[in-house]
Amino acid sequence: MLKLLGRNREYAIGTLFILPALILFALFIFAPLLYGLYLGFTDYGGFNIKPNFIGFDNYLDMWKDDYFKISLKNNLLYTVLFVPLTLVLALLSAIALNGVLHLKKYLRMAFYFPQITSMVSIAIVWGLLLNPIRGPINQILKTIGMANPPEWLMSSRWALIAVVLVAAWKSFGYYMIILLAGIQGIPEYLYESAKIDGAGPIRRFYSITLPSLSPTLFMVVILTIINSFQVFDLVSVMTDGGPGRSTNVLVFRIYQEAFINYKMGYASAMSIVLFAIIMIISIIQFRMEKKWVTY
Numbered sequence: 001m002l003k004l005l006g007r008n009r010e011y012a013i014g015t016l017f018i019l020p021a022l023i024l025f026a027l028f029i030f031a032p033l034l035y036g037l038y039l040g041f042t043d044y045g046g047f048n049i050k051p052n053f054i055g056f057d058n059y060l061d062m063w064k065d066d067y068f069k070i071s072l073k074n075n076l077l078y079t080v081l082f083v084p085l086t087l088v089l090a091l092l093s094a095i096a097l098n099g100v101l102h103l104k105k106y107l108r109m110a111f112y113f114p115q116i117t118s119m120v121s122i123a124i125v126w127g128l129l130l131n132p133i134r135g136p137i138n139q140i141l142k143t144i145g146m147a148n149p150p151e152w153l154m155s156s157r158w159a160l161i162a163v164v165l166v167a168a169w170k171s172f173g174y175y176m177i178i179l180l181a182g183i184q185g186i187p188e189y190l191y192e193s194a195k196i197d198g199a200g201p202i203r204r205f206y207s208i209t210l211p212s213l214s215p216t217l218f219m220v221v222i223l224t225i226i227n228s229f230q231v232f233d234l235v236s237v238m239t240d241g242g243p244g245r246s247t248n249v250l251v252f253r254i255y256q257e258a259f260i261n262y263k264m265g266y267a268s269a270m271s272i273v274l275f276a277i278i279m280i281i282s283i284i285q286f287r288m289e290k291k292w293v294t295y
Contacts, residue, residue: 040269046262058269068270070245071253074160078249079228081164086224087217089168090175095209097176098183108180112173119170123237126166127153153239156246163234163247171227175220182216183209211294218293222285229278250274 040058042051062068093111097104114122129137130152141149150158186209194204210217232251235241241248241256248256250270258267 036268036271039265040272042265044265044268046258046264051265054265058266059273061266062269062273067245067248068253071248071250074245074247075229075231075249078160078164078231079225081161082167082228082231083221083224085164085168086172086175087220089172090179090220091217093172093176094179094183095205097180108177111176114170115174117170119233120237122166122170123234126162127238130162154243156243159239159243159247163231163238166238167231167234171224175224178220179213179216182213186212214293218285218289222282225281225285226278229274 039051041053041055043054043057044051097108097111100107129135132138132149132151132154135152138149138152150162152158152162190208190212191204194208199207230251231249232255235247235249235252236255239247241252251274254267254270254274257263257270
């Protein structure tokens with residue numbers, strides 16, 4: 001009986017400690033989420049206009065909206081480009097840093113520094129660097145012999161690729177730190193045994209590093225995919241969704257509908273669809289986890 005009372009007392013004390021965080025979560029995360037779900041079924045337009053319930057009209061209109069379809073297509077293409085590029089950069093950097101003996105701390109800080117830099121500042125600087133006429137990147141490409149370098153942000157063909165490159169450059173340092181921690185957690189005796197058996201660097205990478213790192217890679221893949229569906233700042237500052245609609249992605253389109261067209265109910269419905277897409281992709285990944293993740 002005394003043990004039960006003591007345990008209940010511990011639970012009560014623990015609950016009191018996490019109660020402020022739970023209250024803040026309920027007020028600023030859970031309640032707005034429920035309210036947004038409700039608005040998705042209304043024609044709410046802001047300015048204190050009373051929302052009228054319209055059922056699934058917003059969701060039906062969405063699939064007739066060519067602008068939404070283009071934004072979804074752009075976002076999927078952005079994800080397909082951004083996720084592998086960021087993973088490769090992060091993994092190669094983590095492996096390289098793990099083998100570096102000197103200046104490791106400084107290199108790690110240099111790779112991570114873009115992550116803590118303001119996204120708006122990065123977008124402005126890279127916008128100047130990628131200027132097709134006066135930008136230094138195209139000047140360098142012309143110097144090394146490229147007659148017609150890409151027009152980058154002024155080209156509907158290259159603009160999304162440019163945004164992906166900048167986003168990957170900014171983000172890979174964060175994921176590199178996670179992967180580096182995973183690599184350093186792999187027991188050294190596994191590599192020593194493999195060396196004794198005659199395994200070379202490539203064989204050790206595929207037989208030891210990748211399988212041992214697969215739980216960390218699994219988490220990083222989920223984080224990068226979620227990150228890819230939340231891109232907004234770079235698009236807003238660098239391209240404003242253009243040229244044409246070539247870089248208009250889902251979150252930017254939601255912003256346009258909510259705060260430019262004042263269709264908050266429609267924007268809320270799009271937000272719920274975005275949430276559903278991310279959730280479905282995450283569920284599929286967790287279902288596939290057993291096939292390629294080794295614990």
